[in-house]
Amino acid sequence: MRAPEGEKLLWVALDNGIYIPHLCGLREAERPAASCRLCFVEVEGLPNPVTACTLPVSEGMLVHTRTPRVDRLVRTGFELLLSNHRLRCGKCEKNKNCELQKIARERGLKLRLSRLRPLISEVPVDESPKTFKYDPGRCVLCGRCVWVDHHQAKVGAIGFIRRGISRKIAAFGDVPLAESRCTECGECVKVCPVGALAFKEK
Amino acid sequence: MSATGTIIQAYESLKKAAVIKVEALKQKPLVLVGTATCGRAAGALNVLQTFRDEISCRNLDVEVKEVGCIGHCYAEPVVIIAKPGFPALCYGSVDEGMAGRLVTDFLINDDPCYEFAMAALEPNDQFPTFADFPRGVYEKKIILADCGLIDPEDIDHYIAHDGYAALAKALSMGPAEVLEEIKNSKLRGRGGAGFPTGLKWEACRNASGDQKYVICNADEGDPGAFMDRAILESNPHQVLEGLIIAAYTVGAEQGYIYVRAEYPLAVTRIRTALEQARERHLLGESILGSNFNFDIKIFQGSGAFVCGEETALIASIEGFAGVPNHRPPYPAHAGLHSKPTVINNVKTLSYVPHIIRNGSDWFKSIGTPDSPGTAVFALAGKVVSTGLAEVLMGTTLRTLVYDVGNGIKEDKPFKAVQIGGPSGGCLPESALDLPIDFDSLQQAGAMMGSGGLVVLDEDDCMVEIARFFLDFTQKESCGKCTFCRLGTKQMLDILTEITEGRGKPEDIDLLWELAEDIKAGSLCGLGKTAPNPVLTTIRYFRHEYEAHIQEGRCPALMCKELISYAIIPEKCSKLCNVCIGSCPVEAIYTRDDMLKAIYLDKCVKCNSCMVACPPQYKAVVKVSPPIVERGGSQDEQLSNHNN
Numbered sequence: 066m067r068a069p070e071g072e073k074l075l076w077v078a079l080d081n082g083i084y085i086p087h088l089c090g091l092r093e094a095e096r097p098a099a100s101c102r103l104c105f106v107e108v109e110g111l112p113n114p115v116t117a118c119t120l121p122v123s124e125g126m127l128v129h130t131r132t133p134r135v136d137r138l139v140r141t142g143f144e145l146l147l148s149n150h151r152l153r154c155g156k157c158e159k160n161k162n163c164e165l166q167k168i169a170r171e172r173g174l175k176l177r178l179s180r181l182r183p184l185i186s187e188v189p190v191d192e193s194p195k196t197f198k199y200d201p202g203r204c205v206l207c208g209r210c211v212w213v214d215h216h217q218a219k220v221g222a223i224g225f226i227r228r229g230i231s232r233k234i235a236a237f238g239d240v241p242l243a244e245s246r247c248t249e250c251g252e253c254v255k256v257c258p259v260g261a262l263a264f265k266e267k
Numbered sequence: 268m269s270a271t272g273t274i275i276q277a278y279e280s281l282k283k284a285a286v287i288k289v290e291a292l293k294q295k296p297l298v299l300v301g302t303a304t305c306g307r308a309a310g311a312l313n314v315l316q317t318f319r320d321e322i323s324c325r326n327l328d329v330e331v332k333e334v335g336c337i338g339h340c341y342a343e344p345v346v347i348i349a350k351p352g353f354p355a356l357c358y359g360s361v362d363e364g365m366a367g368r369l370v371t372d373f374l375i376n377d378d379p380c381y382e383f384a385m386a387a388l389e390p391n392d393q394f395p396t397f398a399d400f401p402r403g404v405y406e407k408k409i410i411l412a413d414c415g416l417i418d419p420e421d422i423d424h425y426i427a428h429d430g431y432a433a434l435a436k437a438l439s440m441g442p443a444e445v446l447e448e449i450k451n452s453k454l455r456g457r458g459g460a461g462f463p464t465g466l467k468w469e470a471c472r473n474a475s476g477d478q479k480y481v482i483c484n485a486d487e488g489d490p491g492a493f494m495d496r497a498i499l500e501s502n503p504h505q506v507l508e509g510l511i512i513a514a515y516t517v518g519a520e521q522g523y524i525y526v527r528a529e530y531p532l533a534v535t536r537i538r539t540a541l542e543q544a545r546e547r548h549l550l551g552e553s554i555l556g557s558n559f560n561f562d563i564k565i566f567q568g569s570g571a572f573v574c575g576e577e578t579a580l581i582a583s584i585e586g587f588a589g590v591p592n593h594r595p596p597y598p599a600h601a602g603l604h605s606k607p608t609v610i611n612n613v614k615t616l617s618y619v620p621h622i623i624r625n626g627s628d629w630f631k632s633i634g635t636p637d638s639p640g641t642a643v644f645a646l647a648g649k650v651v652s653t654g655l656a657e658v659l660m661g662t663t664l665r666t667l668v669y670d671v672g673n674g675i676k677e678d679k680p681f682k683a684v685q686i687g688g689p690s691g692g693c694l695p696e697s698a699l700d701l702p703i704d705f706d707s708l709q710q711a712g713a714m715m716g717s718g719g720l721v722v723l724d725e726d727d728c729m730v731e732i733a734r735f736f737l738d739f740t741q742k743e744s745c746g747k748c749t750f751c752r753l754g755t756k757q758m759l760d761i762l763t764e765i766t767e768g769r770g771k772p773e774d775i776d777l778l779w780e781l782a783e784d785i786k787a788g789s790l791c792g793l794g795k796t797a798p799n800p801v802l803t804t805i806r807y808f809r810h811e812y813e814a815h816i817q818e819g820r821c822p823a824l825m826c827k828e829l830i831s832y833a834i835i836p837e838k839c840s841k842l843c844n845v846c847i848g849s850c851p852v853e854a855i856y857t858r859d860d861m862l863k864a865i866y867l868d869k870c871v872k873c874n875s876c877m878v879a880c881p882p883q884y885k886a887v888v889k890v891s892p893p894i895v896e897r898g899g900s901q902d903e904q905l906s907n908h909n910n
Contacts, residue, residue, distance in 0.1 A: 099593035102749045102788050113787060119593045134787075141784040145753040179776055182760050184753060206746070225588065225746075228571070230756045232746030 068122045072180050073097065075104050075117035086139055086168040088146075088258050089207040090118040093216070098208050101146075103168065105138045114138055136172070141226065143174050148181040150259070151202035157260040164258035165205070166172055182228065193243035196252045197264045201233050202262035210234065210253035222247035271439040273556040278435035281547055285423035296329045296374055298322075299347040301415055302521060303500040304495070305654075309343035310362065317366040318346075322374070329374055334503020337415025338406075340654035342385060342556065345415070348373060350369075356384045356392035382688045387418075400671040402652065409641050410617035411657045414501035419536050422543035425504040431549055433620035437512045438557045444470060445516045445623065453625035453639050454619075458484060458575075458612035459690060460792070461638065461705035464619075467609055470599035471517040476609035479519040482603065483510050485526040485533070488572040489688030490739060491647045494721035495613040497655050499526065499533035502617075503540040505564065509616030511550065512623060517609050521562060524740035525580050528567040531572055537565055572689075572743035576791045577610045579745065585833045591791035612717070614643055634660030639706035648685070648721035649676045665699040668722055679724040682823075683807070687716025689736045690745075690796030692803030693729060695825045714796065714805045728825035729808040730815055733800045734762040740797040751794030754785035758801055767828040770816035779805055818868045824889040827872045831893040834876075835863045838886035846887060849879035867894060 068077040073194040076092050078085050080093045088101035097118040106116040108128040114135050116127075129135070146165070154160045154176065169176050205227075213236060214223050226235045236245030254262040300306070300315040316335065322329045337345050339641050340609055342359030348369060349355035356379055358369065365383055372378040379394075386403075387394040397403035417424035425431070437445045447725030471479060483506060487495040499506060510522050541563055544550040552560050566584050568574045574589040583589040602608025618640060622630045631639045638660040646653050650672035658667060664684055668674070683693045686703075692713035694701070701707055705715050723732065741755040748897055758781055761774050782798030782805075789795045805812060814820045821829040834846065834855075841861040854869035855876060863886075865876075877887040 069306070097593060098747075099790055100748045102790065119595075125456075138784055138788050141754075141781065142749050142788055145749050145757065148757065149753050181757055184756055184760075204748075206752070227746070228573075229744040229746045230741055230752060232752060267364070 069100070071121045073118055074106065074120045074122050074126075074128065078106075078117060078121050083111055083130060084171050085117050086143070086172060087118060088164055088205055089209065091209055091212055091256075094212055098212075101205065101243065103139055103146075103208050105135045105142075107132045107135055111138045113217075117146075123222045127192070139168075139172060140174060143168055143172070144178065144181050146205050148178055150205060151185050151200070152176065158263035159257075159260035163260060178205075191241050194247065194249050195243075196249050197253060197262060199234075199242060200261050200263070203259055204234060206232060206234065207258060208234075209256040209258065210262055213252045213256050218248070218250050218252040220246060220248055223253065245253035269846050270557060274435050274438045277548070278431065278828055281549075282426055284856075285426035285782050288423045292330055293349070294351065296327075297349040298329060298331045298374075299334045299349070299416070300331065301336055301343065301345040302333040303415075303497055305336050305340040305497070305531075306343045306345065307532070309360075311344035312364045313363055314344045314346065314361050314500075314623035315588070317363045318370065321370040323368055324461065325370070325375065325376055327370070331674055332395070332418045333420070334416060334671075335414050335419050336497040336655065338411055338497075338655035338657070339385070339652070342654075345385075347388065347416070348379075349388075350374065350379075352377075353379055354387040354389060354394060356387050357388060357397075358383050359385040361867035393804045402656070402673070405658055405662060405666050406656055407641050407659050408657045409621055409633075410498065410505065410614060410706065411501075411643065411655060413505070414497060414655075418505055419501055420539050422504055422540065422547060422549075425502065426547075429624065430504050430620075431508055433623035434508050434511055434549065435555055437623050438559060440623075442472070442516045442518065442634065445512060448623060448627045448849065449516070449619065450631040450822040452622045454615065454622060454630065455635070455638060455640075455705060456612060457643070457715075457717070458620075459687065459714060460733055461715060464604045464611065464615055467599055467611070468513065468516050469474070470597070471607045474600050476607055478521075478604075478606045479517055480603045480606055480608040481510055481514045481517060481519045481522040482578065482608060483522070483524040483613060483616055483774045484529075484575060484610050485524055485613045486575040486580060487527065487530075487613070487717060488570075488575055488743075489690075489717055489719045490736075492645045492717050494643045494645050494655060494718050496530050496533055498613055498617055500536055503533075503537045504544065505535075505617045505620060506543055506613055507540055507550070508609075510563060511554070511561055512619050513609055513611060513616065515554075515559055517607070517785050519609070519724040520560055521564070523564050523566050523584060523603075524575070525566045525584065527570055529570055534565060534567060541565070541681065571745070572739075572883065573745045573791070573793050575755065576793055577716060578791065580610065581608065589746075590747050591793070593790060602804075606760055628832070635704050637706060642703060642715065642718065644718050644720045646672045646720055646722070649679065649721040649724040649727070650674070651676055660704045661702040663700050663702055664694065667703070667720070668699070672722065675722065675724050678727070681722070682725050682727060683723045683732075684730065685721040685732060685736075685800070686719070688719040689713045690714055690739045690799055691716045691719070691797040693723070693732060693807065694803065695807040697807075698731075706791055712806060713799065725825055728766070728821050728823035729804045729811045730762060730766050730821075731823075731825050733804040734759065734766055736800040737762055737797070740793065744793065744797075749795065749796060750788040750792035751790065752783045754781055754789070755794070757781055757796050758785070762801070765812065766821075766826045767816045768815065768819050768826070770812075774816065775805060775809065775812050783841070787890050816892055821891045824891050826891075829893060830872065830889045830891045831867060832865055832870055832872060832874075832876065833888055833890055834845065834863050834865060835886050838882050838884050840881075840886070843881060843884070845875040845879045845881060849875040851875060 089098045105114040107129045107155040188201045302311045346358045346361045386397045454464045455461040571589045578592040579589045598608040652673040656671045737759040741759045744751045748750040781803045847855045854866045880887040
């Protein structure tokens with residue numbers, strides 16, 4: 066397999082038709098967030114699984130995308146995200162076009178909780194923008210929307226607030242998006258891998 | 268004259284002035300009051316004021332100085348009196364009354380009040396020294412040696428104790444040679460992970476770029492750990508000297524001390540130290556007349572535990588939220604403002620002047636071959652002599668707990684030590700003879716952490732201890748990565764259910780699996796180590812988890828949901844009524860036969876009656892599993908329970 070020097074393994078694999086689960090990765094971002102912790106692979110010569118989004122490829126590198134350790138980490142990471150994600154796929158705008166569904170399909174994982182406790186807090190959906198809505202209960206905190214808002218749209222309407230389990234994406238002061246500096250350019254909605262940011266049906 | 272000669276000469280003139288100043292102090296009686304945070308909490312400021320008032324109203328020619336912490340925190344406020352003609356004596360648990368006595372009896376009348384004294388500081392014919400007690404035998408003080416004995420707000424005290432001699436020596440040696448010395452010393456980072464300091468410095472020194480930074484990490488946040496605070500409050504110049512040498516070695520011109528805003532006294536004392544160092548050309552342009560320029564800024568952190576993680580610390584200084592980033596790149600290659608940066612813990616930097624002054628071979632001769640030097644522990648919990656102890660690496664836990672710490676309070680049986688704070692683990696009795704160093708602790712599933720050591724006895728429930736630390740890490744998780752944000756919360760919820768008696772048999776294995784995955788999957792050190800308390804308690808105390816889940820019983824009688832209070836009729840005096848008065852919810856009543864008993868449905872398990880019941884009766888007991896409530900009173904139920 067050929068790849069440009071220093072390119073991150075995740076993008077090389079995807080370009081060559083090898084699927085590695087991922088949510089937070091953005092090819093254009095200068096520094097990977099490495100926060101979703103789903104793109105684990107094992108590389109021969111490295112003792113532990115590593116995230117593909119942070120690993121520059123090198124000559125002769127031997128990578129396993131499916132090993133028992135990788136599968137176990139991906140399964141746990143995926144289940145943890147599901148424990149904090151309001152499921153009800155049938156009612157979701159992103160149904161059949163959702164990255165979580167894709168990961169479940171590719172890796173044979175179930176879209177329901179078995180081992181873990183549900184950790185979903187019932188937070189209201191922000192319906193204030195005219196063209197889209199934001200449902201924090203579906204957000205997986207991948208941060209793609211924040212990155213495009215800051216670096217591509219250059220609006221700066223949203224960011225991460227709070228910490229730990231309370232961490233969420235919000236406008237400054239946690240006001241509804243319509244009261245923020247959001248211009249409703251829609252760039253953030255386009256990159257959301259799940260149904261947290263979704264265009265309203267016309 | 269050569270550049271080296273200028274540096275040495277500049278230092279010698281500083282030292283000469285400092286020695287004259289400090290020697291002058293020794294000509295008259297000197298009172299040193301430990302006013303570090305631990306002393307202040309115990310009332311040292313009132314003691315200080317008493318000494319000042321008494322001495323001034325009696326017109327005595329006595330010098331009173333504030334010093335830092337001598338390490339014997341259990342005996343605070345600690346006062347040292349050095350009067351010519353007497354050995355310097357250390358007094359513990361001094362209050363205003365005792366301070367008055369010391370002034371009239373000792374300072375005026377030459378009676379040293381031996382009945383109040385803890386120990387003498389140097390060998391003499393009249394009174395034992397610290398070295399005559401087990402703690403003094405096993406302690407080997409390097410970085411704590413001057414703490415509590417020198418005035419942290421007067422640079423001359425530090426200089427008179429050979430302070431900044433290492434800096435002068437380093438400036439004469441040249442950076443390459445200093446680096447070799449540190450590498451050869453095998454000094455390992457005292458922040459927790461034990462990474463070789465020399466390698467870190469070398470990576471930064473060799474990294475390309477003209478601008479580099481050094482940072483002192485004083486963001487000490489572990490519950491129960493206070494080593495860095497004590498060092499900064501007691502001997503800030505030692506840290507500054509280490510940081511200046513680090514900067515000189517890697518080629519940095521700007522340094523930072525990242526200290527928590529919750530340590531206001533440490534911040535004040537560092538600020539004073541910086542000003543005094545600048546006045547004496549130990550900081551700023553052309554240090555000691557050399558061509559090396561360097562200055563230090565204080566950055567006050569806002570109390571997020573995760574900011575002790577180096578990438579989060581950097582983000583915080585840069586003005587972003589204190590959230591970690593993926594490593595590599597390591598800060599030594601791309602750190603603050605993407606420039607090569609060395610980040611060292613307070614204690615690591617404190618060793619540097621000693622290594623430069625005494626040579627790396629001296630340092631390697633101390634401790635164990637792979638972890639040379641000493642370890643500083645903050646002894647806390649159920650140990651008699653709490654406080655700061657500096658012991659050789661390789662000292663066993665038994666020595667630390669029983670000799671240095673003087674054993675367990677009330678002579679109760681030892682159960683475990685929690686070592687390394689929320690990133691560390693609980694080690695059982697079988698680990699008591701484990702020689703403590705970075706590697707042995709790692710193998711046992713704990714880690715050195717920053718050095719917190721909490722001693723636990725039979726009254727401490729290991730599931731509850733794990734839950735306590737998970738509660739801490741879960742609240743302190745920044746929330747960036749999946750495993751830490753959601754994984755710690757899942758583990759906390761499971762542990763809470765177990766301590767509340769709602770645990771399920773499969774929970775132990777689930778906890779273990781989750782803990783392993785969170786350790787492997789998390790982004791930064793916080794998440795990677797957060798499962799350690801869970802893993803070690805399951806590994807060494809699985810039977811306690813099983814007792815909670817299978818029998819609804821808390822063996823340590825600690826988990827409130829799993830205990831009941833009861834009054835044993837045979838022990839109750841019938842006549843004293845103290846328990847009734849102590850109960851805030853009127854749950855205790857007098858039976859027809861005058862014995863006391865508890866309404867279980869009213870009892871809020873506040874423990875007041877157990878504390879109140881006079882020791883000659885000890886009639887109040889905790890039982891687990893709890894007595895099943897069938898309404899009514901405890902007495903008939905207790906008999907059912909026992910059957």
